[in-house]
Amino acid sequence: xxxxxxxxxxxxxxxxxxxxxxxxxxxxxxxxxxxxxxxxxxxxxxxxxxxxxxxxxxxxxxxxxxxxxxxxxxxxxxxxxxxxxxxxxxxxxxxxxxxxxxxxxxxxxxxxxxxxxxxxxxxxxxxxxxxxxxxxxxxxxxxxxxxxxxxxxxxxxxxxxxxxxxxxxxxxxxxxxxxxxxxxxxxxxxxxxxxxxxxxxxxxxxxxxxxxxxxxxxxxxxxxxxxxxxxxxxxxxxxxxxxxxxxxxxxxxxxxxxxxxxxxxxxxxxxxxxxxxxxxxxxxxxxxxxxxxxxxxxxxxxxxxxxxxxxxxxxxxxxxxxxxxxxxxxxxxxxxxxxxxxxxxxxxxxxxxxxxxxxxxxxxxxxxxxxxxxxxxxxxxxxxxx
Numbered sequence: 001x002x003x004x005x006x007x008x009x010x011x012x013x014x015x016x017x018x019x020x021x022x023x024x025x026x027x028x029x030x031x032x033x034x035x036x037x038x039x040x041x042x043x044x045x046x047x048x049x050x051x052x053x054x055x056x057x058x059x060x061x062x063x064x065x066x067x068x069x070x071x072x073x074x075x076x077x078x079x080x081x082x083x084x085x086x087x088x089x090x091x092x093x094x095x096x097x098x099x100x101x102x103x104x105x106x107x108x109x110x111x112x113x114x115x116x117x118x119x120x121x122x123x124x125x126x127x128x129x130x131x132x133x134x135x136x137x138x139x140x141x142x143x144x145x146x147x148x149x150x151x152x153x154x155x156x157x158x159x160x161x162x163x164x165x166x167x168x169x170x171x172x173x174x175x176x177x178x179x180x181x182x183x184x185x186x187x188x189x190x191x192x193x194x195x196x197x198x199x200x201x202x203x204x205x206x207x208x209x210x211x212x213x214x215x216x217x218x219x220x221x222x223x224x225x226x227x228x229x230x231x232x233x234x235x236x237x238x239x240x241x242x243x244x245x246x247x248x249x250x251x252x253x254x255x256x257x258x259x260x261x262x263x264x265x266x267x268x269x270x271x272x273x274x275x276x277x278x279x280x281x282x283x284x285x286x287x288x289x290x291x292x293x294x295x296x297x298x299x300x301x302x303x304x305x306x307x308x309x310x311x312x313x314x315x316x317x318x319x320x321x322x323x324x325x326x327x328x329x330x331x332x333x334x335x336x337x338x339x340x341x342x343x344x345x346x347x348x349x350x351x352x353x354x355x356x357x358x359x360x361x362x363x364x365x366x367x368x369x370x371x372x373x374x375x376x377x378x379x380x381x382x383x384x385x386x
Contacts, residue, residue, distance in 0.1 A: 046118045047073025049110040057136035057209065059127050060100050068092045073112030080109045084124070101127030125213065128296055129322035132282035133195050135203035137213035137296050142256035142269050144169045145212065145299065146316055150266065151179060153306050153313045159262040162306070162313025170212065170299040172205050181303045181315060190235035191300050191319060192276045199235055201298045201319075212318070214254070215294045216326045219287040220268075221310065222252040232276050241279040249275040250286040253310070254295065254318065265312040270305075271297070273320050284322050292326040 049068040058064045070077050070092075081089040083096050084104030098104060104124045111117040127136050147167025154160035165171065166178045173182035184190070188205040195201045203211050228248035232239050241247055250273040257267045277283035287293050297320040305311035 044074065045072040046116040047071070047077055047110045047112045048118050049077075049079070049108055049120050051106065051108050051120050051122050053106075053124065057125070057138055057203070057211075058098065059134055059136050061097055062126075063095055063097050064124075065095050066093065066106070068108055068110065070110055073110070073116055074114050076113055078111045080111075082107045098126045101129070128211070129324065130282065130284070130296070133211070133296075133321050135195075135201075135211040137211050138209040140169065140212045140214055142214055142217060142254060142267060145214070145269060145318070146266055146314065148266070149178065151313075160307065160309070160313050161262050162265045162311075163316055165301060165315060168316060170208055170210065172208055172210055172299065173301065174206075181306065182301050183303055187301060189298070190233065191272075191302065191317070192233035192274050193235045194276060194280055194282070195298075195321075197236065210298050211296070211321075212299060213294070213296045214256075214318075216292060217254040217256050217295060218258070219271075219289065219291050219293060220253040220255055222250065222286060222289045224248065224250040224286040226251045227275060229275060232279065236276050236280075245279070247275040247279045249273060249278075252287065253312070261309075262313075265309075265314070268312045269314075269316050269318050270302075270311045271295070271318045271320050277321070282321075284320065287323055293323045294326050295320050295323045297321050 047070050049070045051066065051068055053064050053066045055062060055064070066081065066089075068079055077092075079090055079092050081094055081096075082105075083089070083098075084106055085098060087096060089096065102125075104126060105121060106124050107119055107121045109117055109119045123139075125137055125139060128134070145168060146163035147169060149164040149167025150161050151164040152158065152161050164178055165173075165176060165180050165182060172188050173186040176182065188210070189201040190199070193200045201210060203209070225248045228246050230241050230244055230246050232241065252271050253268045254271045255264070255268045258264065259267060273283050273286060295318065297318045300317040300319050301315040302311070302317050303315050306313060306315055
């Protein structure tokens, strides 16, 4: 409190009021002076805006409608947007489109009528890393995909506890009761279905996303020669692979963290790079054992292997369409087409081209591409695990 200054018999008092940033509520200060005069004023929390956009997973060229909902402060509000691609706008509901795939840091500064302001920030993902897939991914985690509902699969084995379908975040077969095991016919697409060919995988079903992106997961038990064959699946019209070559699926587990088992099963998902995608030349290369990666892929429920530890005692699978060396945390999101941007993994029959990122903290900028040749076992072995 400041000192009094004489003035016509009334004192003048100066106040300095501070509070923790983000605290709820308000501060009320009431002052009383000699005589009948008094005044009252309030200090409200600053304006805080929640940012949303539609569609939630846009692709390049889509018209993205942004919206801000504000609480706190004293209206009217003013809004200043930055869309992460050097474009800006004002107002509560701007519309913007992005020209290329990438991560974009969307920021919104909200100012109230008293000049108080706060800035909100969110990352928006546009497009997929695999040019054969036009879906835009939903950012998620392995734990969100699996959910927290556990179920013991083998009555006499307390360690056989994995994720139940009912707890998953991407229930593409609908909301089913605890213990449900959706069949292949319940799922909206075949596990081997090529995208974007006829009968391929949809980006979403009944508003539930089918295509996700997960960051900073570790590849375990990598087997690049699983379930080999020479024919396309019937969902891809059947027929021989090109030149009657044999192609094999790559199977592995993705781990978000590594607690001891059986707790580990709620942090792992069985992943597949499918042989039909390899034969069609649109599959990524196989990750290395123990490599920490970011992945994109389609969510699938396989009802066949619920009682197997290598399938984490659950039906959840991720059918991987692209991966990259993990860039988590992402310090400076950039367009995947820019010079420093790590972007997609593209397989072309026998030869696989991997465009990897050149983030300065991880790689010299001269590293632009790694050419790796897939070693494919040439046999038509029976299906074991995919």
